[in-house]
Amino acid sequence: MEYEAVIGLEVHAQLLTESKIFCGCSTKFGAPPNTHVCPVCLGMPGVLPVLNQKVVEFTIRAGLATNCAIQPKSVWARKNYFYPDLSKNYQISQYELPICLDGWLDIEVEGENRRIGITRIHMEEDAGKLVHDPSQPVSYVDYNRTGVPLMEIVSEPDLRSPEEAGAYLRTLRDVLIYLEICDGNMEEGSFRCDANISLRPVGQAEFGIRAELKNMNSFRGVTKALEYEIRRQRAILDEGGKVVQETRLWDADQGKSFGMRGKEEAHDYRYLPDPDLPPLVVDEAWVERVRSELPELPGAKRARFMEAYGLNDYDAGVLTAGRPLADYYEAVVAAGAPPKAAANWMMTDLLGALKAEGREIGQAAVKPQGLAELIALIDSGAISNKMAKEVFAEMMATGKGAAKVVEEKGLTQVSDEGELEGLLKEIFAANPEEVEAFKGGKKKLMGFFVGQVMQKTKGQANPKLVNQLVNKLLGE
Amino acid sequence: MEPHELTLAQALELLAKKEVSSVELTQALLARMEATEPSVNAYLTTTPELALEQAQAADQARAKGEAGPLCGVPAGLKDVLCTQGVRTTCGSKILENFVPPFDAFLVARLKQAGMVLLGKHNMDEFAMGSSTENSGFGPSHNPWDLDAIPGGSSGGTAASVAAGTSLFSVGTDTGGSIRQPASHCGVVGMKPTYGRVSRFGLVAFASSLDQAGPITRTVADAAAVLQVIAGHDPADSTSAPQPVPDYSAALGRGVKGLKLGVPAEFFVEGLDQEVEQSVKAAMAVLEQQGAELVPISLPHTDYALAAYYIIAPAEASSNLARYDGVKYGMSVRREEAGLLDMYLDSRSQGFGDEVIRRIMLGTYALSAGYYDAYYGKAGQVRTLIRRDFDQAFEQVDAIVGPVTPSPAFGLGQKVDDPLQMYLSDVFTLSTNLAGLPGMSVPCGFSAKGLPIGLQIIAPHFAEETILAVGAAYQEATDHHHKRPPL
Numbered sequence: 001m002e003y004e005a006v007i008g009l010e011v012h013a014q015l016l017t018e019s020k021i022f023c024g025c026s027t028k029f030g031a032p033p034n035t036h037v038c039p040v041c042l043g044m045p046g047v048l049p050v051l052n053q054k055v056v057e058f059t060i061r062a063g064l065a066t067n068c069a070i071q072p073k074s075v076w077a078r079k080n081y082f083y084p085d086l087s088k089n090y091q092i093s094q095y096e097l098p099i100c101l102d103g104w105l106d107i108e109v110e111g112e113n114r115r116i117g118i119t120r121i122h123m124e125e126d127a128g129k130l131v132h133d134p135s136q137p138v139s140y141v142d143y144n145r146t147g148v149p150l151m152e153i154v155s156e157p158d159l160r161s162p163e164e165a166g167a168y169l170r171t172l173r174d175v176l177i178y179l180e181i182c183d184g185n186m187e188e189g190s191f192r193c194d195a196n197i198s199l200r201p202v203g204q205a206e207f208g209i210r211a212e213l214k215n216m217n218s219f220r221g222v223t224k225a226l227e228y229e230i231r232r233q234r235a236i237l238d239e240g241g242k243v244v245q246e247t248r249l250w251d252a253d254q255g256k257s258f259g260m261r262g263k264e265e266a267h268d269y270r271y272l273p274d275p276d277l278p279p280l281v282v283d284e285a286w287v288e289r290v291r292s293e294l295p296e297l298p299g300a301k302r303a304r305f306m307e308a309y310g311l312n313d314y315d316a317g318v319l320t321a322g323r324p325l326a327d328y329y330e331a332v333v334a335a336g337a338p339p340k341a342a343a344n345w346m347m348t349d350l351l352g353a354l355k356a357e358g359r360e361i362g363q364a365a366v367k368p369q370g371l372a373e374l375i376a377l378i379d380s381g382a383i384s385n386k387m388a389k390e391v392f393a394e395m396m397a398t399g400k401g402a403a404k405v406v407e408e409k410g411l412t413q414v415s416d417e418g419e420l421e422g423l424l425k426e427i428f429a430a431n432p433e434e435v436e437a438f439k440g441g442k443k444k445l446m447g448f449f450v451g452q453v454m455q456k457t458k459g460q461a462n463p464k465l466v467n468q469l470v471n472k473l474l475g476e
Numbered sequence: 477m478e479p480h481e482l483t484l485a486q487a488l489e490l491l492a493k494k495e496v497s498s499v500e501l502t503q504a505l506l507a508r509m510e511a512t513e514p515s516v517n518a519y520l521t522t523t524p525e526l527a528l529e530q531a532q533a534a535d536q537a538r539a540k541g542e543a544g545p546l547c548g549v550p551a552g553l554k555d556v557l558c559t560q561g562v563r564t565t566c567g568s569k570i571l572e573n574f575v576p577p578f579d580a581f582l583v584a585r586l587k588q589a590g591m592v593l594l595g596k597h598n599m600d601e602f603a604m605g606s607s608t609e610n611s612g613f614g615p616s617h618n619p620w621d622l623d624a625i626p627g628g629s630s631g632g633t634a635a636s637v638a639a640g641t642s643l644f645s646v647g648t649d650t651g652g653s654i655r656q657p658a659s660h661c662g663v664v665g666m667k668p669t670y671g672r673v674s675r676f677g678l679v680a681f682a683s684s685l686d687q688a689g690p691i692t693r694t695v696a697d698a699a700a701v702l703q704v705i706a707g708h709d710p711a712d713s714t715s716a717p718q719p720v721p722d723y724s725a726a727l728g729r730g731v732k733g734l735k736l737g738v739p740a741e742f743f744v745e746g747l748d749q750e751v752e753q754s755v756k757a758a759m760a761v762l763e764q765q766g767a768e769l770v771p772i773s774l775p776h777t778d779y780a781l782a783a784y785y786i787i788a789p790a791e792a793s794s795n796l797a798r799y800d801g802v803k804y805g806m807s808v809r810r811e812e813a814g815l816l817d818m819y820l821d822s823r824s825q826g827f828g829d830e831v832i833r834r835i836m837l838g839t840y841a842l843s844a845g846y847y848d849a850y851y852g853k854a855g856q857v858r859t860l861i862r863r864d865f866d867q868a869f870e871q872v873d874a875i876v877g878p879v880t881p882s883p884a885f886g887l888g889q890k891v892d893d894p895l896q897m898y899l900s901d902v903f904t905l906s907t908n909l910a911g912l913p914g915m916s917v918p919c920g921f922s923a924k925g926l927p928i929g930l931q932i933i934a935p936h937f938a939e940e941t942i943l944a945v946g947a948a949y950q951e952a953t954d955h956h957h958k959r960p961p962l
Contacts, residue, residue: 039576045680090797270839272791
């Protein structure tokens, strides 16, 4: 039988606030264990949470960018369960009344647009981390991450394939990065994803029994785990079996998922409204202020790049993949570079070099002004394209300006007509047969003459000018 | 008059006149503690060295003209309030060795005002109880009758103020835990409006009900202490932003023209005759002074107890989850035992029976499938109770009635009957559910010589009305001048 996958994703995104959600401790990653803690995040007796307004602001941004309705009143709830990394043994979250409801996100899969529903977005606090001693059966707890703000974004079961799931995740991640509210780092866990997936016969309206997949920590992992799960469920259904509703953990090394034992997942979280926090009231003015400060989002920017700079879809896509990259591009153009040339240089040379260096665009030694300057030197004929590559490499390595590198390396292109005419006359004199053949219509020999000039000038002749001179001297 | 017989106001006057120093006063109270503590057991922890240090500092501050409003007055505090560097047990074995690294908001305020800390008062474990018999460290005794309970959960606090081992104090009230022991010990106990005093550093029992307030010998003293501890605290999101009025100004207002509601539901079968007589006599005194008594009804009073024993345990089951043996407090770690064993051992050995009972009640009430029937319904009842009061306060300025159904009962008398124990809070619970301020003022004694209290309840943030009524009553009577035969 033909089956169709029904997939919904739950994304946990760590918010880029300076301090934790309910206390003033730093959210910085990688500090020595238990150094970013205080009585509040340690859950000491008598302490109380105070909401970090930035967390709300960031979540409103995410809600607006994903077309959600921002709720005027939402409620904090306690999710009760015992685990040593949870200092209070309850997590402050939102349950029945979250801050964002009913949104959507447009994604593109194989050139086609799909609109994916977003059920809800809510805020919650992260837990700490257990560190297991490898040499003895002892575990330690690091509470640095306790109280780091998270946003949970729950999609509708609108995704129909692992590819769509991947596209949704990438699009969502790009949006959050554009909003500057999450760094989107899946490996470090600041962008995490769980998936609900079921199969149903094509054409059937009702959903099949779903499994929940956890522990995928890369985009590839999500796609692989979903593919595996589709194969697994299809095999069960094909044999006339029934899929068991369960939580399964993805093991990236083995490329398999494993069902958790029923006991471990049989949680009754005993949610209750948190009596320590009044309901969160977000007024219209606050929402409008955040809306007015929203940056241009990836989709809109891509369309504008095509429109304003005449870029094709692919180039616009590459250049708007990140806000810093897009900003860089616009700065190069603003500094006077022709849009197409700027795009070419960035996509091939700059991104290539950065990739080789393992650096981000913000760390590039060549600043937008410098790249624009280099492109201007090419356009003015001062250097050739080939030279420019060499100049660029030097600029990346040393951080020097284009003009300075050209000067230091003595790379200035020979554009002196008199000098080039002199050279050409020598070449014509030494190659009379070629001259005759050229005059007789064998225009391909142009390459030969240009090559000769390049040889004599060690590549520094302006090829365009040489072309013109050959035509002029050999009589058009 | 002996130093331990002083009211807060009297002590402050003597200190101001330099007729006594804080060190002398503190030494006198420490001596009083030595004399009475073996029989009263009001303190779980005493801090004599710290107290003398603070007394010395207070004397110096006063000499420099920098005396705060409570400068140099010695007192203990209920052990539910976090005190930096001084162990805070909540009356529980599970926190027997817990030393907070911070002061509760109100403790910081009291320190700033110049209080001298004598120690920490005994209480029912995690404020769950009405007799201090649920303390993990043995009960306190009523100074008026050492075989009687002092009430609870702030029993140690009320007993200490009555016995003269604190010249004032602060307790907490979740369902009557300030007013009921104050009533049983013949002192004034005031539960302010929910949100009036910050809960930061008050170890939570039931967060939506807990409120700290003064326990003192006089209404005027209660006003002075409330003045210091009331006010907005950004560290408590449920703390009220309303400005704090000058409470002392309310003391002389009198009751002329005030309408005082008398709820029919507070004078029902089961109310002890002596209590009824004393309370009615007190109401007559107020009437003589110009108040008008108005019969009112609070029709949902009967449901308060049931709603309270869903809501409070539900919140408690979550609040007390943090005591798990992982981070602080008692941790029972057996060889070869796993995580679950550590949780179970630490919690079953660290918590007493009543705490365990309430955690189980609350856990059950919040469980899947039961939430709507219990917690959800209790929340609806709470709304109805609040509405009862709102409607009553459309007609009257304050409500008066008994604090407890009977005077203090004997130690051990109800300890095996939790339901009977719960009923001793039947007249106080509903004010917590409604978030209202309430006070117990001594209004007489039983034939056996046990104190009886008059309860005064007012609308939200109308503490001044309560103080005016209480002060007018004390102006006309002298129950508050009596001291227990210790």
